[in-house]
Amino acid sequence: MDNRPIGVFDSGLGGLTAVKALRRLLPGEDLIYFGDTARVPYGGRSRETLLKYARQDIAFLRSFDLKAVLIACGTVTSTSLDTLRKENDLPVLGVVEPSCREALAVTKNKKIGMIATLASARSGAYERTLKGLDADVQVVSQPCPLFVPLVENGRFRQGDVVIETVAREYLTPLIEAGVDTLILGCTHYPLLKDIIGEICGPGVTLIDSGAASARALRQQLAAEGRLTDRQQGETRFYVSDRPEDFEKLAAVFLEEPLSRGAERIDIEQY
Amino acid sequence: MDNRPIGVFDSGLGGLTAVKALRRLLPGEDLIYFGDTARVPYGGRSRETLLKYARQDIAFLRSFDLKAVLIACGTVTSTSLDTLRKENDLPVLGVVEPSCREALAVTKNKKIGMIATLASARSGAYERTLKGLDADVQVVSQPCPLFVPLVENGRFRQGDVVIETVAREYLTPLIEAGVDTLILGCTHYPLLKDIIGEICGPGVTLIDSGAASARALRQQLAAEGRLTDRQQGETRFYVSDRPEDFEKLAAVFLEEPLSRGAERIDIEQY
Numbered sequence A, B: 001m002d003n004r005p006i007g008v009f010d011s012g013l014g015g016l017t018a019v020k021a022l023r024r025l026l027p028g029e030d031l032i033y034f035g036d037t038a039r040v041p042y043g044g045r046s047r048e049t050l051l052k053y054a055r056q057d058i059a060f061l062r063s064f065d066l067k068a069v070l071i072a073c074g075t076v077t078s079t080s081l082d083t084l085r086k087e088n089d090l091p092v093l094g095v096v097e098p099s100c101r102e103a104l105a106v107t108k109n110k111k112i113g114m115i116a117t118l119a120s121a122r123s124g125a126y127e128r129t130l131k132g133l134d135a136d137v138q139v140v141s142q143p144c145p146l147f148v149p150l151v152e153n154g155r156f157r158q159g160d161v162v163i164e165t166v167a168r169e170y171l172t173p174l175i176e177a178g179v180d181t182l183i184l185g186c187t188h189y190p191l192l193k194d195i196i197g198e199i200c201g202p203g204v205t206l207i208d209s210g211a212a213s214a215r216a217l218r219q220q221l222a223a224e225g226r227l228t229d230r231q232q233g234e235t236r237f238y239v240s241d242r243p244e245d246f247e248k249l250a251a252v253f254l255e256e257p258l259s260r261g262a263e264r265i266d267i268e269q270y
Helices: A016-025 A047-061 A074-087 A096-106 A118-123 A125-133 A147-152 A161-176 A189-200 A209-223 A243-254 B016-025 B047-061 B074-087 B096-106 B118-123 B125-133 B147-152 B161-176 B189-200 B209-223 B243-254
Strands: A006-010 A031-035 A068-071 A111-116 A138-143 A181-184 A205-208 A235-239 B006-010 B031-035 B068-071 B111-116 B138-143 B181-184 B205-208 B235-239
Touching (some): A006 A016, A006 A047, A016 A209, A016 A243, A047 A068, A074 A096, A074 A118, A074 A125, A096 A125, A096 A181, A111 A118, A111 A125, A111 A161, A118 A138, A125 A138, A138 A161, A147 A161, A147 A189, A147 B147, A161 A189, A161 B161, A181 A189, A189 A205, A205 A209, B006 B016, B016 B209, B047 B068, B047 B074, B047 B118, B068 B074, B074 B111, B074 B125, B096 B125, B111 B118, B118 B125, B161 B189, B181 B189, B189 B205, B189 B209, B235 B243
Parallel strands (some): A006 A068, A111 A138, A111 A181, B006 B031, B006 B068, B031 B235, B111 B181
16 A cells, blocks of 8 residues: 555646546546646657756656656657656656556557657657567558647637548548557547547547556556555645646636645746 | 957847847857746746846856847846946947837837736836837837747748737727837747738838847847857747757748758756
């Protein structure tokens, strides 16, 4: 048993889809969430910049005594997970491997699609992981650089011609390639699940990478006997820019109001 | 006469519309351009974050011996110009006042529209400046948070339903308010001139804030006898993230290939 909190971070709001899954799966755990809203979006940045930002994000989270860190960001996981694991003496989970395992468990034709930010797609991390787990799998990747700005501006509702046009453009090559499984390789994308599902049709199973990594974390903590014995945990939110802007959209991501407000910190001090 | 270079900065690519105007108006001047591509976009950030970023941007530029700094960023000008002027012992020009003066010179019905980032619109800087110059003017402001991400993703061409839908949404309230002059209060927006012009119609004059500030800078240097006597100056480009990404779109903004590549610097060292 381990009652210390779990640290979770993302560039902005996206990681809240993982928080939502964690709250559902592990309601007793305390969570510390950091959203790097002063430097969002991460998706177009270089590896060096991303590693630097991720190190600061983890250094802030580790100012608390944590039992594990969940990198709820496809971009950081894709580009920096190995280095961050080596540098930290506690379990550090990412979103790539859990979603790859779930995708391989559901695909029938072994054609898996993967949508993510530019940096994640460029890294090749999803392809490498999928092929490492099953050499026969065929992977079709598509960067979707406008999804994060559109979601962060609240444009994720069905019937919005802007998000629907952009989504159709990004998804058409994957549909034409005949994928039967699609990894949402960025934690912002579950907000677009209805739109993506409608464009791809019922023949394509969507894999939510935040939820997959929440399930993987539960499994690991359970195996190590380190789940909490509390019934009800709490979540504290920290951001690097205006808390007000974060709080408004966070309620949409979590599909419930925040129990307490977000607090602002200066991430460049870490 | 003063042959030292002029420093110019923006969050990313937008300021290049001011560089283009400067190159045309003052072809003999040397320019040092810094685009903060590791931290773009600036438009949704808080005043404190923006001031911190702008101080670092100017500190980097002043590692060169400059004769003037042009803040080719509506967001930084709107939120931080006064402070930055006080802190620097050289002329620091912004994009707000020059475009306000040009707008007042052309408006006939004294109804002026202003489009900009969220932070610029929130600051109220354009309204204050316009009303300070002419108390009778009526100002209608509209934040356009998706314009910068869309432009930085290359979506600024006529016929693109995504940018045209977003632009029509943003501009309709201004058209309905009957403005006859529209300030493009962000240096990214001149790339959208054709689309904005078509939606607003011939009755609305568009004011390019980057070009207006380039004209104001020429006037000031000429009045002080500090123009260069060179015939042909050169422009050096610095960025805080991958130069390759910057170089590709920079050629589009400048409407000519870069004479030399961009160099990457670590802005957080400044």
